[in-house]
Amino acid sequence: MLLYIHVPFCRSKCRYCAFVSRPLDMAEMEVYATVLPLEIRHFGKKLNRPKVETVYFGGGTPSLLPAWALGRILPAITRHFDLHPAVEWTFEANPDSALDVEYLRSLIGYGVNRLSLGVQSFSDASLAFLGRPHNAKTAMAAFNAVRSAGFANVSLDFIWGLPGQREATWLEDLKMAVRLxxxxxxxxxxxxxxxTPLAAQAESGELLLPPEGEQGRMYVHGAEYLEEQGYLQYEISSFARMGFQSRHNCGYWEGRDYLGLGPGAVSTLSGVRHENPRDVRDWAALVKAGRCGLGGVALSREERVREYVMLSLRTAKGLRLSIYRRLTGLNFIKENExxxxALRQNELVRLSAGHLRLTKNGFLVSNLILERLRY
Incomplete structure (x- = not known):
């Protein structure tokens, strides 16, 4: 099973963000840090201390959790869940709150072994446009602090296709990242x-994104550059050195069971999906009443097949045709012959070794392809 913990607090709301997050409020932080261990204990008992292969703290900004909150929350996980000996434990951080080496070392002490740093860009102008609370210099300093703390598995997040960005400037961001x-x-x-603020700006006509052709070159040539540098593309947006793919995210794409805890977190267990209340105090009231995890919705066979196809085609492995036939009794290729x-003729998909895979150009228009496929 995969375990996801949602931390809903940020220093400020970024202009593009639609995630469940809110500006940090210490009164709500106190509620959160008190109630989350109760939710962890509840599901540890309900699921009979389940074996967990990956833990992921996402947000929001998990690195805003104070040391006292970490001391309440992280030990509760190891106390109530059976963590795999080789557990992958990821913690998301923003550069402005990832500069304290001792804080970062404390994460390692609790068992965290992978850190995901939300850099987004090395351009100060782009960071200001996005509403990020850091600049490029802070991002570099944070990366150095993370390495100094002892993290040997670090992921960096970036956003491309920003106003004013061109292929050359995007590739420069990637070159700076690769040097790290x-x-x-x-x-x-x-x-x-x-x-979101960006949606309002787009509706008013103020937001001028790069032309589609330029965005296409950014994506394809950026992916090719990263692969030349030893970062294998294993999913539409994900690149890793050999052996460092995100096991947690791969679990989502493979349709594994996952438990989500915290405000707004989603779980899917044995084909039943449940979403927690998004408001901190509403969520806390539910947990305190012992009613967390109730009211889930069973996914229909059609919904499960649809998700399997959509998630599989996001990955470099692609859709395994024999699994689709076992799930549906149908031949996917004949259904969409x-x-x-046409997609093969335009080099947007490939068929090999019993899999249907999107090419890099196919990834670029994946939403259009998925809309037209029958499954």
């Missing part, structure tokens, strides 16, 4: 999410 030699890179295209022929 992180083990993993996540590179996401800018997405305009509803009800005309479309797949």
């Amino acid at each position: 030699r992180p083990e993993h890179l996540s590179c996401y295209g800018l997405t305009i999410e509803p009800d 005309e479309l797949i022929t």
Whole structure:
């Protein structure tokens, strides 16, 4: 099983962010740090101390958790769950709150062995546009602090397709990242999410993104550059040195069971999906009443097949056709023969070793392809 812990606090809300997060409030932090161990204990008992292969602290900004909160929360995980001896334990951090080497060392002491640093860009202008609370110099300092603390598995997050960005400037970001030699890179295209400041700016016509052709070159040539530098692309947005793929994220894409704890966290266990209340105090009231995890919705067979196809085609491995046939009794290629022929002719998909895979150009238009496939 995968374990996800959501930390809903940020120093400030970034202009593109639609995640469950809110500016840090110490009264709510006290509630959170008191109630989360109760939720951990509840599910440890309910699931009979389940074996956990990966732990992931996401957000929000987990690195805003004070030392006293870490002392309440992290030991509760090892107390109530059976962690695999080779557990992958990831902790997300923003550069502005990842400068204290002693704090970072304390994470390692609790068992955290992978750190994901939200750099997003090495351009101060781009960081200001995104509303990030750090600059490029702070990002570099944070990376050095993370290494000094002893982390040997570090991932850096970036966003491409920003206003004013061109292929050359995106590649310069990647070159600076590669010089740091992180083990993993996540590179996401800018997405305009509803009800965010960027969405309002886009609706007013003020937001000028790079042309589609330029964005396409950023994605394809950026991916090719990273692979030349030893970072294998194993998912649409994910690149890793050999042996450093995110096991937690791979578990999602493979359809593994996962338990999500904290405000707004989602769980899928044995085909039943449940989402926690997004508000800290609403979530806390539910946990205190012993009602967490109730009211889940069983996924239909069609929903499970759809998710399997969509998630598989996000990965470099692609869709395993024999599994699709076992799930549905259908031949995926025959069901989509005309479309797949056209996609192959345009070098957007490949068929090999019983898998259907998207090419790099296919990844670029994956949403359009998924909309047209029958499954």
